[in-house]
Amino acid sequence: MARRRNLPIVVLALAVIAVHLLAAAAGKPQYLTQLTMAGYYSLVIVGLTLLMGYTGQISLGHAGFFAIGGYTSGLLCTYNLHASSGRALVSLLHAAGLLVAGQDLYGAEILVVRPWVACVVALLVTIAIAYLVGKPVLKLRGHYLAMATLGFGTIVYKVVLGSSLVGAADGISDIPAFPLFAGLAVTGKSALRTQNYYLAWGLVLGAMALLTNLIHSRVGRALRAIHGAEDAADAMGVDTARYKLSMFVLSAGLAALGGVFLTHYNGGIGPSEASIMKSVRYVAIVAVGGMANLWGALIMGVLLNFLSLRGSFGSFDDAVFGLILLAIMLFAPDGLLRAEFVRRLPGLRRVFGQKAEP
Amino acid sequence: MSPDLLFQYLVAGITYGTIYAIVAIGFNIIYNTTGIINFAQGEFVMLGGMIGVTLNAFLPVPLAIAGAVMATMLVGALIEMLFIRWLRRPSVLRLIVITIGLSIAIRELALLLWGEGVRALPYFTGTAVSSLSIGDVHISPQVLWVLGISAVMVAALNFFFARTLLGRQMRACACNREAAQLCGISAKNMVTLSFVLSAGIGGLAGCVISPITYVQYDSGTSLALKGFTVAILGGLGNSMAAIAAGLLLGTLESFSIWVMPAAYKDVIAISILLLILFVRPSGLFGNAEAARLKDY
Amino acid sequence: MGISKIGLVSSNTGFGKAGKEQVEKAAPGFGIQIVANEVYEKEATDLTAVVTKLKAANVQAFINWSIEPAQAIVIKNARQVGLSVPIFQSHGFGNIQYAKAAGPAAEGVIFPASRLLVADSLPASDKQKPVLLKYKQSYEARYHEDASTFGGHAHDALLLLGKAVEKAGALDKEKVRAALESLQGVVGTAGVFNFSARDHGGLGMDAFEMQTVKNGKFVVYSDTAAKK
Numbered sequence: 001m002a003r004r005r006n007l008p009i010v011v012l013a014l015a016v017i018a019v020h021l022l023a024a025a026a027g028k029p030q031y032l033t034q035l036t037m038a039g040y041y042s043l044v045i046v047g048l049t050l051l052m053g054y055t056g057q058i059s060l061g062h063a064g065f066f067a068i069g070g071y072t073s074g075l076l077c078t079y080n081l082h083a084s085s086g087r088a089l090v091s092l093l094h095a096a097g098l099l100v101a102g103q104d105l106y107g108a109e110i111l112v113v114r115p116w117v118a119c120v121v122a123l124l125v126t127i128a129i130a131y132l133v134g135k136p137v138l139k140l141r142g143h144y145l146a147m148a149t150l151g152f153g154t155i156v157y158k159v160v161l162g163s164s165l166v167g168a169a170d171g172i173s174d175i176p177a178f179p180l181f182a183g184l185a186v187t188g189k190s191a192l193r194t195q196n197y198y199l200a201w202g203l204v205l206g207a208m209a210l211l212t213n214l215i216h217s218r219v220g221r222a223l224r225a226i227h228g229a230e231d232a233a234d235a236m237g238v239d240t241a242r243y244k245l246s247m248f249v250l251s252a253g254l255a256a257l258g259g260v261f262l263t264h265y266n267g268g269i270g271p272s273e274a275s276i277m278k279s280v281r282y283v284a285i286v287a288v289g290g291m292a293n294l295w296g297a298l299i300m301g302v303l304l305n306f307l308s309l310r311g312s313f314g315s316f317d318d319a320v321f322g323l324i325l326l327a328i329m330l331f332a333p334d335g336l337l338r339a340e341f342v343r344r345l346p347g348l349r350r351v352f353g354q355k356a357e358p
Numbered sequence: 359m360s361p362d363l364l365f366q367y368l369v370a371g372i373t374y375g376t377i378y379a380i381v382a383i384g385f386n387i388i389y390n391t392t393g394i395i396n397f398a399q400g401e402f403v404m405l406g407g408m409i410g411v412t413l414n415a416f417l418p419v420p421l422a423i424a425g426a427v428m429a430t431m432l433v434g435a436l437i438e439m440l441f442i443r444w445l446r447r448p449s450v451l452r453l454i455v456i457t458i459g460l461s462i463a464i465r466e467l468a469l470l471l472w473g474e475g476v477r478a479l480p481y482f483t484g485t486a487v488s489s490l491s492i493g494d495v496h497i498s499p500q501v502l503w504v505l506g507i508s509a510v511m512v513a514a515l516n517f518f519f520a521r522t523l524l525g526r527q528m529r530a531c532a533c534n535r536e537a538a539q540l541c542g543i544s545a546k547n548m549v550t551l552s553f554v555l556s557a558g559i560g561g562l563a564g565c566v567i568s569p570i571t572y573v574q575y576d577s578g579t580s581l582a583l584k585g586f587t588v589a590i591l592g593g594l595g596n597s598m599a600a601i602a603a604g605l606l607l608g609t610l611e612s613f614s615i616w617v618m619p620a621a622y623k624d625v626i627a628i629s630i631l632l633l634i635l636f637v638r639p640s641g642l643f644g645n646a647e648a649a650r651l652k653d654y
Numbered sequence: 655m656g657i658s659k660i661g662l663v664s665s666n667t668g669f670g671k672a673g674k675e676q677v678e679k680a681a682p683g684f685g686i687q688i689v690a691n692e693v694y695e696k697e698a699t700d701l702t703a704v705v706t707k708l709k710a711a712n713v714q715a716f717i718n719w720s721i722e723p724a725q726a727i728v729i730k731n732a733r734q735v736g737l738s739v740p741i742f743q744s745h746g747f748g749n750i751q752y753a754k755a756a757g758p759a760a761e762g763v764i765f766p767a768s769r770l771l772v773a774d775s776l777p778a779s780d781k782q783k784p785v786l787l788k789y790k791q792s793y794e795a796r797y798h799e800d801a802s803t804f805g806g807h808a809h810d811a812l813l814l815l816g817k818a819v820e821k822a823g824a825l826d827k828e829k830v831r832a833a834l835e836s837l838q839g840v841v842g843t844a845g846v847f848n849f850s851a852r853d854h855g856g857l858g859m860d861a862f863e864m865q866t867v868k869n870g871k872f873v874v875y876s877d878t879a880a881k882k
Contacts, residue, residue: 136636143395147590148635150583151628161666162621162693169671276583280397280458287455322462329456330441333448363710366735370702377699476722476755486757487733496735571699572723572755580697615703621666621693623703 005216008295009209016201020194031310032197033188038305039200040262045301046207046294047254048282053292054215055247056227057138058146060279061153062255067274068129069122069256070263071160074172076118077264082111115178115186115264122260123253130252131245138244141230150276157274171270178264186264196265203261204298207254211294223247227292281321288328290335300328300335362494367612369497375608376504377571380563381585382592382600383511384556390532390595391552394453398437398461399560400582401468406430406561407573408468411477419479423565427558433464434557438550461578468575481569500569507566511559512597528552532595591631592643599643607631657740661690661713663704663728665720670696673719673744689713698724705732715740726756733759740764745862749802753867764875766862768844770806771872785841806843813842814856 023031048062081090081099090111093099098117104110113121137148160166167173177187184195214220225233226240234240263269272278285304289297304321307313313320328335381403388396410426417425441456442448448456481488482503489496519525530538531548539545564573571577588607592599607627614626662677664670670693681688690711692704705728708716716739718728729741741763747753748767753760769776773786789809793801817840819825822833837856840847845861864875 137632140635143590143594144635146395147587148632151587151632151635154583154628155625158622158624162619162625168621168693169666169668277579284455284458287451291451316466318462319466322459322466325455325459326441326463329452329459330445333445333452363706366706366709367703370700370706373700373702475751476726478755480757486730486759489734489736491736494736498734567699570727572726574723577697577723580695581699612703615692615707619692620704620707623695 005212006209009205009212012208012298013205016198016205020197029190029193032193033190034306034309035302036193036197036200036265037262037309038302039197039204040258040265041305042204042298042301043207043258044255044282045285045289045297046204046211047251049286049289049291049294049297050211050215051247051251052283052286053290053294053297054220054223054227055244056223056230057244057248058283059149059248059251060146060276060283061149061151061156062251062282063274063276063278064153064156065126065130065252065255066259066278067156067160067269067271068126069259070269070273071166071172071259072122072125073115073118073260074175074263074269075166076113076121077115077176077178078112078172078174080110080112082109085111112176115176116180119178119260119264123256126256126259127249127253130249134245134248134252138241138248150279153274153276153279157271157276160274161271167270169271171268172263173268175263175267175269177267178261186261188265188267200261200265203257207257208294208298215294219243284325288325288335293335296335360494365492365495367616368609369495369501370615371609371612372505372605373498373501373570373608374611375605376501376508376601377567377581377604378584378588378607379601379604380504380508380511380567381560381581382588382604383508383515383597384560384563385585385589386595386597386600387515387556387559388552389589391528392453392549393532394450394457395586395594396553396556397454397457397582398464398578399556399585400578400580401461401464402430402434402557402560402578403564403567403581403585404468404573404575404578405433405464405557406564407479407568407577408472408477408564408575409561410479410565410568411573412472414479419482422479423562426565427561430561430564431554431558434553434555435550437557438553442553443546443550461582465576465578472575474575476572476574478568478572479565482566486569498570500566504566504570507562508601511562512601515597524551587628587631591635596643602643657714658685659687659689659712659714661692661708661711661716662688663690663692663694663701663708663716663718663720665696665698665724666693667696667720669744669746670720677717677719690716694720694724694728696720696724698727701728701731702735704728705735705737708732709735709737713737713739715742717742717744719744719746721746722752722755726752726759729756729763730759745803749804750800750872751802753870753872760867760870762866762868764864764866767865767872768803768806768861769863770801770803770843772863772865772874775874781846782841782843786843789843803844810842810844810847814840814847 019035020032023029044062044066048059051057051059084090085094090099094111098114099111100114101109101111133152137145137152140148160171161169177185177189179185180199184199185192186196186199215223222233222238222243225236225238226243230240259269259273285301286297289300304324308317308321311317381400384399384402385396388394388399406426409429410422413422413425437460441460442453445452481498481500483499489498490502519529527538527543528548528551530541530543531545535545538548571581584607588604589600591607592601592603610627610630611623614623618626660681662674664674674691674693678688678691690708690713692707694701694704701724716732718725718741720728725743725747729743732741743763743765745765745767747763747765748771750771753763769780769782770786770790773783773790776783776786789806790801793805814834814837817837818830818834821837822829835849835851835854837847837849845857847856848858849856865872866875867873
């Protein structure tokens with residue numbers, strides 16, 4: 001089974017390489033930029049698929065986690081500690097090598113947190129918040145869960161929009177590149193476009209490998225039991241509360257990872273990343289992908305985000321997104337990949353068409 | 359803080375609250391018959407306002423509103439018949455995503471039809487600056503119109519669902535679709551009817567609040583988010599509770615502006631709501647047993 | 655006007671924020687103290703509580719920085735709660751449709767805008783008058799709606815680009831830029847443009863005229879006009 005399970009991962013890796021070669025051959029390397037961004041959004045979407053499709057818990061607040069990750073990292077990397085460099089805590093951090101000194105555009109001294117430290121802090125902060133929010137929220141069910149997560153998303157949105165510390169309506173800009181190792185940095189500079197494309201999709205591959213193995217493990221079986229009948233699962237000795245919470249935290253962590261990387265890649269983040277309509281979009285893409293279908297969600301996520309980022313539909317972007325949602329939900333409600341006409345394609349079926357989980 | 363100002367904040371809260379409540383009521387009808395949250399409800403409100411203003415160019419206000427309500431009902435019926443009626447055993451989530459798609463499509467269509475302009479019906483009594491005053495506390499007469507019409511709407515809906523055959527048939531479908539069908543009720547027609555009713559209520563709401571809030575092609579979304587919050591807070595399906603919850607949320611928001619920067623209005627109000635929800639997971643006025651049975 | 659204590663309200667958008675920051679920076683220089691400073695949602699449906707806060711702070715006037723529909727809602731609510739101080743709006747108020755939308759609440763609102771809105775009442779000696787009238791008449795004949803300053807900006811942009819290309823004599827990017835930077839005295843709808851290598855805005859303070867709404871129409875603001 002394990003080999004078959006890993007086959008799609010290999011196919012995806014090959015597809016990532018093939019797309020790169022195609023884009024290069026067609027002389028359109030700029031497509032890789034949007035594909036990189038779409039890759040980071042996909043991290044949110046596959047994480048949400050785990051939570052919604054496999055654990056059966058809806059979240060209308062995942063854009064909030066994406067934003068917490070991106071904003072935390074962005075703020076730490078741009079907040080100038082130079083003025084307080086005399087303080088004990090700041091000098092301690094500086095001595096520990098967690099800060100980086102430099103000069104801004106106008107030659108003023110700046111002292112900011114190192115990007116990798118910021119990234120780790122951002123992920124830890126998001127995970128902590130997800131834990132604290134998830135603990136009470138996941139006790140709710142159905143519409144009340146939807147409402148509570150929507151409320152959480154609204155709070156994050158209004159806080160970033162209302163706080164001058166994070167730039168209010170303007171958001172944070174001039175966020176520095178995130179150097180990883182020798183010559184590789186998360187940045188929008190076109191010289192590193194290909195490297196960043198592979199970096200983003202490397203992360204997506206890693207996430208997919210983790211999630212596909214997770215859903216076929218003991219954990220995955222427990223999740224399906226929770227989705228099917230939570231009370232029954234509880235009665236059978238499945239610690240439903242713990243499983244739900246861990247999946248919530250894991251999906252929030254993936255969203256934050258996407259947020260952190262995309263923020264450094266774009267060099268900025270604005271409040272619209274936290275808006276409720278973003279969260280609704282993520283939920284819709286999971287549904288269009290077929291709910292309990294990581295591959296469907298990934299493909300639809302990349303497709304829709306890529307088209308939208310390319311601006312293929314001009315001012316009709318939203319309209320087209322709405323129509324695609326409608327069309328798929330009307331004619332292929334289990335997601336495009338499980339639609340009848342796709343199932344008849346034998347090759348695809350072998351790779352992606354595993355029997356649908358509930 | 360003088361008592362006058364205190365009451366003025368209360369009046370502001372009532373204004374917010376009635377707007378939320380009248381939008382929230384529309385969510386309840388479709389939810390009651392189908393169990394779905396209609397994400398396009400805000401667009402019904404927007405359509406009602408837009409059509410009302412358009413008709414008002416050559417019709418007096420009452421006729422324009424009547425026309426707008428009927429037109430919105432027609433849209434509701436068309437939507438149900440084109441996009442929902444023919445689906446075989448759709449899941450609740452599928453229906454919700456369909457309504458998300460519809461809401462986006464209607465919004466974009468409105469943008470094409472009416473452009474980005476901001477519109478409003480005239481104030482039903484007085485003008486944009488008139489207000490009723492008690493001491494130094496002022497309230498726009500339009501707020502009383504919204505409050506009154508919401509009350510009449512709830513009373514009429516209660517009568518309809520409790521006393522009329524059609525209303526009872528709709529309730530029967532909501533309780534147990536199969537059993538209702540066995541009794542000869544056309545469940546499909548009841549769902550269509552619920553869309554028509556919800557659309558009509560939304561359309562009326564859009565007309566009545568437009569003098570206060572204005573209406574624009576995209577004003578449905580934010581109204582729907584608040585209406586949705588209030589509908590759930592009150593306990594889905596309960597229109598009376600929606601009004602109470604709307605007034606509660608509105609008052610919370612208004613007083614939060616008194617003590618905090620206005621930018622954090624929603625943060626305060628929603629934090630308090632979440633706390634309430636954690637203590638009473640079935641909504642403020644909801645039934646805990648019923649809440650447990652509903653999935654999304 | 656003898657005002658020293660003002661309120662400042664703005665929407666939570668980039669536009670609102672930019673205006674808020676400039677007012678905060680400029681106010682102390684004029685001996686003006688901002689005693690209430692609130693940011694509201696751009697989708698706000700009603701702002702009674704916000705204007706109540708202004709009222710509680712006893713402001714002598716207030717400035718609002720936002721666009722539709724909030725900029726109309728805020729003035730309506732201010733008048734409804736009996737806050738009768740002078741109201742200043744941003745140049746975002748420069749479309750007569752907005753004044754019409756706010757009805758009687760718009761009366762007396764003061765805002766800066768280009769002379770396009772008051773073209774008809776300008777003295778014949780005004781340099782801009784012929785350009786403004788021509789733009790206004792052709793726009794209104796073509797689109798059957800009142801001309802606003804915003805469409806005028808697009809007109810000016812095209813006009814300037816055309817002049818620059820003409821002056822450069824070629825479609826070379828560098829040359830067109832250099833020509834654009836050297837344009838002087840170009841009369842547009844927003845004012846008279848004088849560019850230089852350091853000034854890419856091109857307009858001076860004199861491009862704006864304080865205006866107000868009187869009987870549903872934009873008129874040039876003057877202290878005497880306000881008293882009537």
